[in-house]
Structure formats: structure tokens, C-alpha cells
Amino acid sequence: MRFFRLRRRRLQLLFYLTTGINILIVLAVLYHEKIFNTIDIIQIPINNELCRFIPFNITSKSLNLKNLTFSQVESELSHLSLNYGGKWSPKPENSRKSRVAIIVPYRDRIKNLHLFLLYMHKYLSNQNVEYGIYLVEPLQYLTFNRALLINAGYLEALRDDPSWDCFIFHDVDMLPENKLNIYECNSEVPKQMAVAINTYSYSTDGYFKEKYFGGINAFTKDQFRKINGFSNSYYGWGIEDDDARNRVLDHFPRIARQRPEIGRYFANCHEKQEKNPYRFMLYMTASSRMKTDGLNSIMYKLVKKEQNNLFTRFYIKYKNVKY
Numbered sequence: 452m453r454f455f456r457l458r459r460r461r462l463q464l465l466f467y468l469t470t471g472i473n474i475l476i477v478l479a480v481l482y483h484e485k486i487f488n489t490i491d492i493i494q495i496p497i498n499n500e501l502c503r504f505i506p507f508n509i510t511s512k513s514l515n516l517k518n519l520t521f522s523q524v525e526s527e528l529s530h531l532s533l534n535y536g537g538k539w540s541p542k543p544e545n546s547r548k549s550r551v552a553i554i555v556p557y558r559d560r561i562k563n564l565h566l567f568l569l570y571m572h573k574y575l576s577n578q579n580v581e582y583g584i585y586l587v588e589p590l591q592y593l594t595f596n597r598a599l600l601i602n603a604g605y606l607e608a609l610r611d612d613p614s615w616d617c618f619i620f621h622d623v624d625m626l627p628e629n630k631l632n633i634y635e636c637n638s639e640v641p642k643q644m645a646v647a648i649n650t651y652s653y654s655t656d657g658y659f660k661e662k663y664f665g666g667i668n669a670f671t672k673d674q675f676r677k678i679n680g681f682s683n684s685y686y687g688w689g690i691e692d693d694d695a696r697n698r699v700l701d702h703f704p705r706i707a708r709q710r711p712e713i714g715r716y717f718a719n720c721h722e723k724q725e726k727n728p729y730r731f732m733l734y735m736t737a738s739s740r741m742k743t744d745g746l747n748s749i750m751y752k753l754v755k756k757e758q759n760n761l762f763t764r765f766y767i768k769y770k771n772v773k774y
Contacts, residue, residue, distance in 0.1 A: 619667060
């Protein structure tokens with residue numbers, strides 16, 4: 452009898468301890484902004500004025516960059532002889548070793564897209580990089596999920612051309628400012644290409660010194676497979692890049708980062724995306740999902756594949772999550 456009483460007390464203590472821990476987690480989630488900010492805060496305030504004026508020449512013609520059309524972009528790039536699907540190859544004697552797929556998670560940023568295509572095709576061809584540009588876009592009613600779109604873009608680009616060996620995941624609003632920022636992968640570890648960004652006053656302190664892993668990342672095909680891709684769980688804006696950084700550091704000794712003067716990026720203005728209120732809760736449990744949430748668990752359907760001279764676009768459908 453005494454044995455059963457002791458056992459019951461232990462179970463009660465375990466219950467109280469578990470309940471207390473769960474309450475603490477709930478309180479942490481309720482106050483996630485304050486708690487998370489002490490861990491990974493971006494201290495530099497956003498300066499939206501810095502995104503309004505492009506600080507470098509993007510075209511040789513007097514085009515109105517605010518009202519660009521696809522036909523104008525195509526005309527401006529006609530001298531490049533782009534291949535169908537937004538692909539370009541240099542002469543064999545000038546070509547770099549790797550073949551680069553640029554994966555762009557995209558939705559409703561048409562002005563940013565026009566500028567991106569106009570600038571990046573010139574930029575990449577000047578580097579003699581063999582590349583292709585892929586847009587990955589969800590159906591209109593779906594909640595945007597950047598990381599899931601990146602995973603889907605990786606898989607669909609390989610289906611389109613299995614010989615891609617370097618994948619650069621690229622936000623559509625960001626343009627590289629330094630021509631020495633070569634678009635290729637590091638063969639040893641994943642690479643963070645965007646290091647100093649105009650809207651954060653090109654800061655390289657605090658979060659941006661070693662923790663920022665957003666905007667533009669470069670992975671070899673095998674590196675991305677090794678980390679199981681990105682998490683598919685982050686609907687809406689926020690923290691999928693911090694989750695991805697942890698995945699990389701769980702499998703690799705470091706992240707290769709461009710020097711600040713090389714990894715400078717201009718971020719165009721755009722409307723802010725709605726934040727996921729549960730993003731910090733997901734981040735707290737991210738390590739437990741690394742092996743089960745990613746490339747090996749992604750569920751989506753390719754609805755349509757669209758190709759033109761500027762890009763290949765994948766329209767995809769996935770299970771929707773609203774909050």
C-alpha cells in the first residue's frame with residue numbers, strides 16, 4: 452500500500468512539474484516578442500527611405516523604372532540571347548564550373564520582379580555564370596510560405612534540369628550592388644550572400660554580424676539535401692531563415708559569409724507581409740523537426756509550369772494554413 456502511495460506522489464509531482472513547464476512555455480509564447488528579441492533581435496531600425504532610390508545604374512536606356520513592362524525588359528535584354536525559360540550559357544571557354552539555379556519565392560511584387568529580371572540577367576551574364584531563373588508562386592488564395600516554396604523550387608528545378616549543381620535562393624526585392632559578388636556556391640559549406648543591406652543602413656553589427664541568414668543563400672545540391680531543406684511549417688512572414696541557419700549549423704561547422712563590402716544589397720520597397728503570430732513557438736520546437744519537416748515531408752502539387760524568355764515559373768498548390 453505504501454508503495455502505491457509513493458508511486459502516486461511521484462506521478463503527482465511529475466504531473467505538476469510537466470504542467471509548470473507547459474505553463475512557462477505558454478507564457479513564453481505569449482510574450483515571445485520580448486523573449487525572442489533578447490536572443491536574436493535586429494537592433495537597427497528599418498529605414499524605408501533608403502529603398503526608394505536605386506543607388507546604381509540599372510539600365511543604359513532612359514526607361515521609367517516605376518512603370519516597366521515585361522516587353523520593355525525583354526527588349527532591353529535582347530542582346531543577351533537568353534534561352535527559353537530564363538536560362539543563359541556563356542561560351543565554353545569563359546564558363547565557370549558550376550551551373551546555378553536561381554530560385555525566387557514570389558507573389559504579387561510585379562514592380563520588384565521587373566527590376567529583378569532587368570538587373571539580374573545583366574549581372575549574372577557579366578559574370579559568365581551559366582544560370583536559370585525560376586519563380587515559385589503559390590495559388591492566390593494560399594497563405595504565403597517562403598520556405599515551402601524554396602523547397603518546391605529546388606525539387607522542380609531539378610526535375611526541369613537534373614544537372615543544376617548550385618542553388619541560390621533569392622528574394623525578389625534584393626539586388627547585389629558589388630559586381631565582385633560572384634553567384635556561385637561554396638563547395639564546403641552553405642553560403643550567406645546578403646551581408647549588408649541598405650534598409651538596415653548596411654549594418655554588420657549584432658544580428659547581422661553572424662546570425663542573419665535571410666535574403667539570399669547559396670547551397671550545393673548535396674548541401675541542401677543534407678539539411679533536409681527548409682522547414683515547411685512557417686506560413687506568413689518570419690523566422691524561417693533563423694530556423695534554416697540552425698539546420699545548417701547542425702550539419703556544418705560554419706556558414707560562409709561574403710565580406711561586407713562584397714555582400715552589399717539594395718532592397719526595393721514593397722508592402723510588408725503579415726507576420727505569423729505562432730512563428731516563435733515554431734522556432735522553439737524547430738530542432739525536434741529537422742529530420743521530419745523539410746524535403747522529405749513536403750506536400751504540394753505543381754499546378755502549372757510557365758516559361759518565357761525571362762524565367763520559368765512554377766505555380767504550386769499546398770495545404771493552406773490560416774491564422
